[in-house]
Amino acid sequence: MSVLIAAKDLRVERRSRVVTNQVLPFAGVTMVIFAFALDKETVLEQVAPGLIWLATMFSLLVLVQRAFAIEADDGAIDTMRVAGVDARAIFVGKAVALAAQLLALEVVLVLLAIVLYRQTVPMDGVVLLVTTLLVATCGLASVGTLYGGLAAGVKGRETLLPLLVLPAVAPVLIGATRAVESALGTVGAVVSDGWPWVGLLVVFAVAFGVGGSLAFGPLIDE
Amino acid sequence: MDPAAAPAPPVIELTDVVAVLGDFPALAGASLTVARGEILLLQGPNGAGKTTLLRLCAGLVPLTRGTGEVAGYDLTIDREAVRRRVGLLGHQNGLYRDLTVAENVHFWGATVGATATEISAAMERLGVGGRLVDVPVGKLSAGQRRRTALACLVARRAELWLLDEPHAGLDADARDELDHTLRQAAHAGATIIVASHELDRAGALATRTVDVIAGQIREVAA
Amino acid sequence: MTTTNPDLLAQVRDGADVGPVVTSTATRGTRILGVLTIVSMVWLVVFGLGFSPADRDQAEAVRILYVHVPTIWVAYMAFVVTAIASAMVLLRSRKGSQASSSLGWDRLAGASAEIGTAFVGVTLVVGALWGRLTWGVFWQWDARLTTTALLFVTYIGYLAVRRLDGTHRQRAKRSAVIGLIAVLEIPLVHWSVRLWRSLHQEATVLNTDGDIDMDGLMLFSLFVGVIAFTLFYVWLMMHRTRVMAMEDLIDDRGLDEALAARRQEGAS
Numbered sequence: 001m002s003v004l005i006a007a008k009d010l011r012v013e014r015r016s017r018v019v020t021n022q023v024l025p026f027a028g029v030t031m032v033i034f035a036f037a038l039d040k041e042t043v044l045e046q047v048a049p050g051l052i053w054l055a056t057m058f059s060l061l062v063l064v065q066r067a068f069a070i071e072a073d074d075g076a077i078d079t080m081r082v083a084g085v086d087a088r089a090i091f092v093g094k095a096v097a098l099a100a101q102l103l104a105l106e107v108v109l110v111l112l113a114i115v116l117y118r119q120t121v122p123m124d125g126v127v128l129l130v131t132t133l134l135v136a137t138c139g140l141a142s143v144g145t146l147y148g149g150l151a152a153g154v155k156g157r158e159t160l161l162p163l164l165v166l167p168a169v170a171p172v173l174i175g176a177t178r179a180v181e182s183a184l185g186t187v188g189a190v191v192s193d194g195w196p197w198v199g200l201l202v203v204f205a206v207a208f209g210v211g212g213s214l215a216f217g218p219l220i221d222e
Numbered sequence: 223m224d225p226a227a228a229p230a231p232p233v234i235e236l237t238d239v240v241a242v243l244g245d246f247p248a249l250a251g252a253s254l255t256v257a258r259g260e261i262l263l264l265q266g267p268n269g270a271g272k273t274t275l276l277r278l279c280a281g282l283v284p285l286t287r288g289t290g291e292v293a294g295y296d297l298t299i300d301r302e303a304v305r306r307r308v309g310l311l312g313h314q315n316g317l318y319r320d321l322t323v324a325e326n327v328h329f330w331g332a333t334v335g336a337t338a339t340e341i342s343a344a345m346e347r348l349g350v351g352g353r354l355v356d357v358p359v360g361k362l363s364a365g366q367r368r369r370t371a372l373a374c375l376v377a378r379r380a381e382l383w384l385l386d387e388p389h390a391g392l393d394a395d396a397r398d399e400l401d402h403t404l405r406q407a408a409h410a411g412a413t414i415i416v417a418s419h420e421l422d423r424a425g426a427l428a429t430r431t432v433d434v435i436a437g438q439i440r441e442v443a444a
Numbered sequence: 445m446t447t448t449n450p451d452l453l454a455q456v457r458d459g460a461d462v463g464p465v466v467t468s469t470a471t472r473g474t475r476i477l478g479v480l481t482i483v484s485m486v487w488l489v490v491f492g493l494g495f496s497p498a499d500r501d502q503a504e505a506v507r508i509l510y511v512h513v514p515t516i517w518v519a520y521m522a523f524v525v526t527a528i529a530s531a532m533v534l535l536r537s538r539k540g541s542q543a544s545s546s547l548g549w550d551r552l553a554g555a556s557a558e559i560g561t562a563f564v565g566v567t568l569v570v571g572a573l574w575g576r577l578t579w580g581v582f583w584q585w586d587a588r589l590t591t592t593a594l595l596f597v598t599y600i601g602y603l604a605v606r607r608l609d610g611t612h613r614q615r616a617k618r619s620a621v622i623g624l625i626a627v628l629e630i631p632l633v634h635w636s637v638r639l640w641r642s643l644h645q646e647a648t649v650l651n652t653d654g655d656i657d658m659d660g661l662m663l664f665s666l667f668v669g670v671i672a673f674t675l676f677y678v679w680l681m682m683h684r685t686r687v688m689a690m691e692d693l694i695d696d697r698g699l700d701e702a703l704a705a706r707r708q709e710g711a712s
Binding site: 001004007011012016058070073074075076078079080081082083085148 | 358
Binding site: 006025068146150154155160163164165166168170173174175178196197200203204205208211215 | 467478534598603605609617618620621623624629632635636637639675
């Protein structure tokens with residue numbers, strides 16, 4: 001059932017191309033305007049991992065809004081609830097689709113960082129980098145889907161979502177940035193420093209993955 | 223027409239139901255009994271509570287006071303189970319605009335494990351088979367979209383159909399086709415409730431009519 | 445008469461004559477509690493400002509801690525209460541959706557979160573003042589401060605969810621879920637911030653650990669502070685939950701009136 005929902009979400013994206021045509025450029029633009037705000041190039045290089053994840057966070061908000069907008073568009077969310085689809089399946093399905101889109105976005109951001117902020121990826125950092133991206137994405141997708149479901153059904157959703165999501169993903173911001181710093185060797189960080197942070201990200205992803213699937217049903221129910 | 227089966231339990235049994243939307247009591251003590259196989263017409267002015275009544279029977283809106291049973295399940299305890307047996311077609315269609323007819327119907331059919339044959343049959347019966355199957359729903363006419371939504375209901379094997387102004391936005395031919403479909407569905411055993419302003423047309427279609435006024439229900443003398 | 449007894453409330457809702465109209469949420473209980481709170485606050489002032497000695501390193505500034513520490517302590521306690529009450533709401537609402545006791549737990553959760561958030565706000569402000577006096581800066585990005593700031597924002601989010609449109613039952617369920625998730629978030633945030641700050645010791649020449657060596661009288665003053673603020677919390681809770689119950693009652697009465705009006709509309 002979740003597979004069905006995830007596939008459906010991705011198929012919608014493939015047809016409508018909103019993420020590729022709007023969200024990715026948005027992420028790219030944020031990376032560029034960071035450079036306008038943070039004048040010195042040395043500073044940019046040092047904080048590049050942080051900027052990658054900042055851009056990711058903002059894009060997450062947009063992606064989540066989009067994920068639930070396709071349901072609200074024609075009243076599909078009602079239909080899905082009436083279809084008696086298990087809330088957990090909806091959660092997992094949407095979270096997986098969201099994670100896939102988020103992951104693609106993060107890869108692009110990393111590439112942009114390499115180009116715009118002069119980052120380099122040492123060979124021994126690649127595994128750490130990839131693992132961080134994967135694990136952080138799972139956590140972010142879980143939080144996003146959970147709060148997105150809540151916000152989708154209420155007035156003021158555009159402002160409620162950031163208020164709920166951003167404090168909740170603070171641990172990911174902290175952990176993922178440190179891990180990527182270690183992977184890229186920014187500010188002299190070493191690869192081995194990064195793994196404890198990955199541990200934190202794993203715990204986060206598991207906590208919100210499990211907690212989210214349990215909480216999603218009661219949260220969206222009327 | 224199927225006569226109302228006396229020994230079988232009613233599909234809907236509502237007693238003095240109060241349902242609120244925010245602060246407003248949309249349903250202010252509504253009682254209704256609907257037998258299997260009936261085509262019931264709900265008529266009444268805007269704001270009378272017809273939509274809320276339909277959504278209540280679909281298990282989407284909770285009861286604030288009173289008791290209700292739909293498709294054998296208690297609305298105060300087991301709305302999930304009610305939802306599974308029921309199909310709701312609201313003002314919107316609940317379709318994914320970017321996906322084709324086939325993809326939409328397949329998706330909803332898969333939520334109940336319908337076979338490919340059942341799904342194709344549903345599309346054929348509703349007249350959205352053949353060439354239309356691979357057209358994105360967003361490109362169809364209003365009537366075709368309405369029929370696609372009904373095909374989804376059929377594919378889901380809903381035993382109770384709740385239709386909110388299904389004729390709205392359709393031209394005369396489309397409306398005829400719709401009526402034909404509904405009669406067929408009732409013959410096949412579904413119970414259908416239609417809320418409509420189209421008194422003449424819907425009146426010809428329905429086996430029974432009730433007035434919904436100010437959140438309450440009154441039988442209309444035959 | 446003031447009560448949160450559901451039977452009595454139901455009577456009031458049905459229009460029964462239950463005696464004089466409720467005009468305040470005060471009872472003998474709250475008056476006694478209020479007096480105790482004032483007394484303990486006076487003690488706090490006396491001991492905090494008077495009897496307890498100045499600190500070796502911080503001089504008089506240490507006295508702020510007698511307010512600062514109790515407020516955060518009570519805030520944490522308040523959030524634990526919110527979490528427990530949220531769990532109760534969810535457990536109660538499983539058994540059958542007409543349970544009105546789950547609404548009582550919901551009010552408890554909400555009131556506690558409100559007060560807790562306010563106390564965290566006070567903690568941050570008072571702490572900033574203390575920081576200015578002792579470290580020379582209002583704020584530092586160390587583990588404790590960062591976690592507290594995130595705590596504050598997280599519960600602001602909780603309060604925002606409470607204010608969403610919907611029936612009382614919806615509010616109860618939603619808030620309960622968010623409340624429990626908030627409790628899940630806190631240790632995660634704490635852990636990550638701790639780990640973060642322990643690796644970056646560069647900024648902190650200043651010992652922000654805050655656990656000062658306290659001798660007898662200072663410890664006692666702190667203790668008095670904790671008692672005083674806890675009593676204050678309980679007093680606030682009693683009033684706030686009662687006000688919430690009355691607000692809900694008004695909503696219910698409003699529903700009855702709206703129902704009557706709607707039926708009228710139908711009859712005419």
